[in-house]
Amino acid sequence: MERRQLLKSSLALLGTTTLISFVYPASKFLIPPKSNAKDAQVTLDKDQIPPGTAKEVIYNEIPLVIINRRGSGFIALSRVCTHLGCLVGYDSFNRKLVCPCHAGEFDLEGKVLTGPATKSLHRYPLKISSKQITIG
Ligand code: FES
Incomplete structure (x- = not known):
């Protein structure tokens, strides 16, 4: 693998993980978990x-x-x-x-x-x- 290709792959991986680290918490905030309290007595x-x-x-x-x-x-x-x-x-x-x-x-x-x-x-x-x- 050439150096340039390795650098591109590393940057793509870094960009993807950075994006996931922002999108995942945002989705958890916007879509609250289902409550187990529904239909409880x-x-x-x-x-x-x-x-x-x-x-x-x-x-x-x-x-x-x-x-x-x-x-x-x-x-x-x-x-x-x-x-x-x-x-x-x-x-x-x-x-x-x-x-x-x-x-x-x-x-x-x-x-x-x-x-x-x-x-x-x-x-x-x-x-x-x-x-x-x-x-x-
Ligand atoms: S909220 Fe106005 S009287 Fe209760």
């Missing part, structure tokens, strides 16, 4: 949520709040506000969900009480056994 012990309290969980990458309503039992609602997508929080003292962004308020069924939101919070079905609560 979230199971909690009922004891973790005494009456009048709530617990925040993530289900299929969606933030939810499970509320143990006094006299009405458990309910799972999306925490994503239907106005512009801020995360609502549970106000145990006033028994409602409050959005910090524009002061929207929802009752414990997820229905709009006040504020700019016009749609109810999305409700997720729960499976309730003697000791556990399961979403999914």
Whole structure:
């Protein structure tokens, strides 16, 4: 092999590896890996949520709040506000969900009480056994 040919081959190899070192991380950034969390179940012990309290969980990458309503039992609602997508929080003292962004308020069924939101919070079905609560 001539020197010139060897130099060309070396430069081609160097160029290819340099290109791959930029393209591979960029493709990993642009195409996120599939999440294993899809279709998973979230199971909690009922004891973790005494009456009048709530617990925040993530289900299929969606933030939810499970509320143990006094006299009405458990309910799972999306925490994503239907106005512009801020995360609502549970106000145990006033028994409602409050959005910090524009002061929207929802009752414990997820229905709009006040504020700019016009749609109810999305409700997720729960499976309730003697000791556990399961979403999914
Ligand atoms: S985002 Fe919740 S009230 Fe605007």
